[in-house]
């Protein structure tokens with residue numbers, strides 16, 4: 001129960017298991033009746049299919065006509081959404097109810113992009129003024145760094161920003177920095193360090209002048225061992241490189257992004273140099289909070305606000321668009337359809353943009369950490385598949401690597417093809433001309449995946465009979481095409497919010513807590529336990545035989561055996 005006495009799960013407590021709901025069973029029957037779904041037939045039978053099965057949201061145009069669905073499928077999926085009260089849980093999220101049931105927290109990343117005059121309350125307190133106060137402080141700081149007004153210990157201008165963080169404190173800004181490179185100050189380099197492998201920091205520091213380097217230590221909890229270890233090494237490097245400067249130098253070269261003031265202070269960063277956020281922002285939903293500071297420095301406060309506007313546009317759409325035209329709802333339900341009734345195990349995200357090379361990695365955390373769950377919100381094991389494996393890299397590179405399996409393999413892999421109408425301005429005429437070829441590839445792949453090439457078509461080309469099966473493309477591989485205007489800050493915000501809410505919809509239907517991440521804890525605990533065995537040869541109680549042998553072998557290879 002939350003402060004209002006409302007049901008903490010947004011009305012979902014005691015829900016009938018999904019597979020026992022009549023709406024789920026109706027879908028199962030419908031799937032059986034459909035049998036083999038042929039996209040050629042669906043398109044032949046409906047001249048308006050492409051038009052009818054498309055939706056516009058802001059600068060995004062989504063074509064979902066190449067999915068294995070009929071009007072009846074979509075109607076039944078919407079009935080499932082109604083029966084599972086997706087809209088009720090959505091409203092509970094936007095309202096600030098504690099829908100993260102296992103952590104007893106509100107889920108309010110949407111408040112991070114709410115307008116100044118909005119009111120979003122957690123425990124009776126409006127959180128929006130705090131959000132804007134931090135955004136304003138970030139903007140002031142970012143402007144000072146960009147203008148050269150914020151200087152290091154020696155008075156030198158900052159030339160490189162190094163963001164140290166991992167998971168949600170890395171992936172968002174790292175992905176967005178790359179996505180928005182054309183909008184960045186090109187003479188201010190931003191680097192990202194996440195891995196506890198010392199090589200990551202080593203490479204990031206390569207060639208840097210400490211006097212001109214600003215470290216941003218990004219950690220919601222400020223206890224994440226990878227981040228604290230890297231930040232400590234970075235601090236030592238800085239002090240040493242500045243010729244044994246005293247700790248006061250840290251204040252000019254380190255800022256923190258966190259919810260945990262005491263730990264920030266303990267690390268040695270002045271809390272005056274801390275940009276805060278709140279426990280109602282999940283790590284993987286945090287990149288439009290203070291965690292975006294490195295990005296804001298790179299693209300500037302105005303562009304960052306455009307990014308937030310993009311997020312908000314899709315938030316508003318998700319809250320208000322009718323189910324038939326609600327893009328995140330549709331995408332979420334399509335995934336439910338394939339996971340539940342086609343045994344799809346994975347979902348490919350294939351951006352046709354070099355700038356989106358880290359987009360899928362970002363989505364992997366967003367989707368897989370949110371929906372990689374196997375018990376429902378009440379802790380009962382689920383009998384249905386939940387989140388898919390999300391994977392993919394930019395086209396056209398993937399075409400020359402793994403698309404073979406997409407086209408002719410045995411697995412069902414729904415995919416998103418993401419492209420942009422306009423190349424970025426700075427490419428210049430010759431490179432911009434390549435954009436048509438890039439996009440031709442996107443459209444061709446969607447076409448080939450959907451409609452394939454029949455054996456008769458192959459024969460008609462004079463292919464010898466024994467080769468016909470090898471050269472036949474079955475087709476009916478479902479894709480959503482997302483065609484956006486251009487990769488601007490706003491459009492990036494729109495795209496991310498689209499996926500955030502898609503993931504939300506799926507979690508709501510599957511009745512899982514999409515906002516906790518207990519599955520990452522065990523490995524962390526075990527790593528802490530195993531480390532002394534590696535370093536000191538300490539006895540680790542209860543170590544299994546396989547791990548014990550690996551530890552012994554490791555020590556031997558490191559020359560540490562007694």
Ligand SMILES: O=P(O)(O)OC[C@H]1O[C@H](O)[C@H](O)[C@@H](O)[C@@H]1O
Pocket residue numbers: 166167168169218219220221222223224227283284369517520
């Ligand atoms: O921001 P931090 O507290 O350092 O957490 C960084 C990351 O590590 C954790 O283990 C979680 O799995 C992630 O959700 C989180 O984003």
